[in-house]
Amino acid sequence: MEYENTIAAAGGPADGTLKRAVSGKDIAIIACCVAVVSIAAEYAGNMTFSVGITKVTLFPFLWALLACILVSVAMKRMDGTGLDYIRTQTLASDFVQIGILLFIAKLGFIVGANLQKVIDAGPVLLLQEGGNFLGTIVLAMPVALLLGIKREAIGATFSVGREPGVALIAERYGLNSPEGRGVLAEYVTGSVIGAAFMAFFASMIAHAGWFTPTALGMAAGIGSGSMTAAAVGAISVQYPEAKDTIAALAAASNLLTTVVGTYILVVFSLPVSNWLYKHLEPLLGRFHRAIIVQHDKTVQDAMGGMHAQAQLPAWAVALTVVITALIALAGNQVTAKGPISANWLGMAALVVCIAVGLAISALARRLRVPSIIWVSLVGVLISVPASPLAAIVNPAVDRIGLLPLVTPVLAYAGLSLAKDLPILRALGWRIIVVSLLANAGAFLAGAMIAQAFGG
Structure with missing residues (x-):
């Protein structure tokens, strides 16, 4: 069954929400591929090597990402119709946003169990949030202009280009505008290689020993679940004795970024980006490069509207959560080396946390609060010391590692790549460099502010 968008007039929900019909065959292909690749990647393990004066650790989720990229390209080349592969790969990209909920739930449990540490760090956490947004602009905007990028630079550098940023630019300028092409460039780059880059960059910075x-x-x-997961994993390898504190603070920081981030984008980041562009472009912008970031109509139709507010049906979301949980549980067994029966309860708790969070999100749809917030808060409430469930659930969830939860998610991202190759070719290397600099700037500025104020 092909993807198709339906609305109320065609039997969809009365509120006009777009629904996407899903093929069981496509789900089976994705599940089998990601399961094999993810478990093999966990067996491959970590690899650490020197880069100049520092070191970098590469993780199983990077091997899973690279392997699935190869599978994705092979799918495209083997597809005689030239379009069938797009349905599977579009579904794989949907799975990224669903699968990351397991990681978000795990972070919620970590925050709850370490709530006092988060409270003690509260003032510094709030201050460093400014770095997450200012750092993207200060580092990436001048480079973008020196490379000859015009107003695309505003969309690509005013944030790390996740869903709130895309939505804001779409509302203000439209996605077919230069600003829209820039934020779309940042979104695609971050989705495809953002997590891998953050793992590499955070590992390098952590090994350097500059920050606590x-x-x-x-x-x-920094406001992206997959990038946060990658950075936390890289930092935790360098500081294993502080892994719970690192994860708890990252979760709290990511929660703050998600909750208040949209407002900061509106009142601070976008106005500052426009102001900087107005004053720096005459000085630094010497070249012009037209960047066209758009699928042709045939591909858009095959995707079922890549950027439409399309939703997967509830059963497909539930199945994706369960499939991802089973893959992550198998991967966790490779790293934990314990009996699988001891880890079932922890993974089941994460799945229940997601189910409750998604149910609250559906009931409170008018509040327009992202579902990841509800999932995270449910995890916090279950795991705080005052919770009657904490004594039973927290030790079980603690047996589930962070990185095995990320590996299948990055595999989904790799499997979805080939459909976006035309966009990546159109973007060119310049906009990709700028996008990665924006992510690096957010991380560095946040670390510098946190360090300066006692983090």
């Missing part, structure tokens, strides 16, 4: 583990943990929460 707490400052690095705060800086890791």
